[in-house]
Amino acid sequence: MKPTFQITQNNSLIDTKMEILITNLPPCGIVTLKAEMCDNLGMTWESFAEFMSDDEGEINLANAKPISGTYSTPDVMGLFWSMKPIPNDKPKAKTPLKPLKTKLTLMREQEALAATSIIRDVVSPVVDRFTIRECGLVGTFFCHTKNVPLPTIIVLGGSEGGLRENNAALLASYGFNTLALAYFGIEGLPKELVTIPLDYIEKAIEWLRNNPNVDFTKLGVLGTSKGGELALLSASLFPEIKAVVGYVPSGVVYPGIGQSALGKSSWQYRGESLPFAYGEIPKEVTLEINQARDVGEPISWRKTYQWWAEGEKQAEIAVENIKGPVLLISGGDDQLWPADLLSEKVIDRLKEHNHAYHYEHINFPKAGHSFSVPGYPTTQSVVSPFGNGKLSLGGTPKENSHAQFEAWENVKDFFITYLA
Missing domain, CATH: 3.40.50.1820 (Alpha/Beta hydrolase fold, catalytic domain)
Known part of the structure; x- marks a missing residue:
């Protein structure tokens, strides 16, 4: 069965609370979760964390401690705040107030097991x-x-x-x-x-x-x-x-x-x-x-x-x-x-x-x-x-x-x- 992302957001705004759960993994297996985002100023950021799945074959970012990565303690928002600019990346066009798209990719060594994207609004569409x-x-x-x-x-x-x-x-x-x-x-x-x-x-x-x-x-x-x-x-x-x-x-x-x-x-x-x-x-x-x-x-x-x-x-x-x-x-x-x-x-x-x-x-x-x-x-x-x-x-x-x-x-x- 293919690994699956389960993303829960209270709403679509950037300050919302979030849950990120990955299921259908082999129990006690080692995987790497990568995140990449282009911000509104055209700068691209990335982060990663290596995890071991639990006995049920799941990784819950709220309580999963990274083995290694850009952050080191359990934190559902760790992949977001620990992002660093991609070195020597060519700046993209500025997109003020456009929704931010963060791509999550689950890797085992060089193999991509699953991917998803999280969209967060910086302003409500009703404004x-x-x-x-x-x-x-x-x-x-x-x-x-x-x-x-x-x-x-x-x-x-x-x-x-x-x-x-x-x-x-x-x-x-x-x-x-x-x-x-x-x-x-x-x-x-x-x-x-x-x-x-x-x-x-x-x-x-x-x-x-x-x-x-x-x-x-x-x-x-x-x-x-x-x-x-x-x-x-x-x-x-x-x-x-x-x-x-x-x-x-x-x-x-x-x-x-x-x-x-x-x-x-x-x-x-x-x-x-x-x-x-x-x-x-x-x-x-x-x-x-x-x-x-x-x-x-x-x-x-x-x-x-x-x-x-x-x-x-x-x-x-x-x-x-x-x-x-x-x-x-x-x-x-x-x-x-x-x-x-x-x-x-x-x-x-x-x-x-x-x-x-x-x-x-x-x-x-x-x-x-x-x-x-x-x-x-x-x-x-x-x-x-x-x-x-x-x-x-x-x-x-x-x-x-x-x-x-x-x-x-x-x-x-x-x-x-x-x-x-």
Whole structure:
């Protein structure tokens, strides 16, 4: 009898829980399961795991421990998060928001015993997508045009710039409208993250106010990294925002990022630059960075950002002015900046001012800076954002993946509880 795959998914979305069972194998036989996927950016990824079937001739990925492979402990999603880019593979065409197809092939030595494919959607087919290039805004609006006006969430990316749609697309699949909003690094907007006008967020709020699909009494914001800093800032200034989520955010305003950033804030409002943290850095911290750069090792900016914020009270965001609940997500091994400590600054300030709404900081001690839509490979923990150096993000592939799934469930529950 031929080996058979039995795949169970709660739904077709990428964040769904999954069961993968292989049956009709010889008892206690050794086989290899390979996975291959082309992502939406045209990069092809692969992973594998070698297993021994049980006495019934079955392999259940939820409890089967790999003998060898790209991951080492039982994990039904192990083949997905442990994928690595295929070396020297020619990039394919970009396919933004297209369903992801992962091919699974069961091998015995060089013989293919069975194969199947798993399709995962990054956005629900019932969600409509509109490109926004008006009122000076650059974004994508995901909405449910056939429904009554719905709660709507502004989604902000980080220091990578440009327009990132994945968080907004998936969140919209759970019954919200979302506005993925670029704020620099794309045509029509500032080239660098330097003195970005918060008036721009104000324009986006007004645009949503005039949109018939939006329930304007239920407006939220979700930001990641520098976008988390921007989300907290925006909610502290604009009372229309009623719920805030910050992925690896900062409760402190920091200097701008870019060649023109020296001595300048990341943000301004009504023509005035916001105070920013730029405390003194101990010589040993600077020395560590220079030594890592000299030998080509990934650089950690965690200590630098921590020292910049030391004692810089004037740069703290007035989060007590937020007119709604706050959820912060961080990783304890974040090497890009200390989002865990920066989130605690927010919590301390909210406590100090007896904030009238729910607030919570969820920290994943072994995770790093990489928080986004779950279900993608998490093996890339070093980035080269400007092509002239490597930055460490922290965490391990397994811990980052597990944290992403759990954090995403918390984010969905938060917005359903406080905004829906």
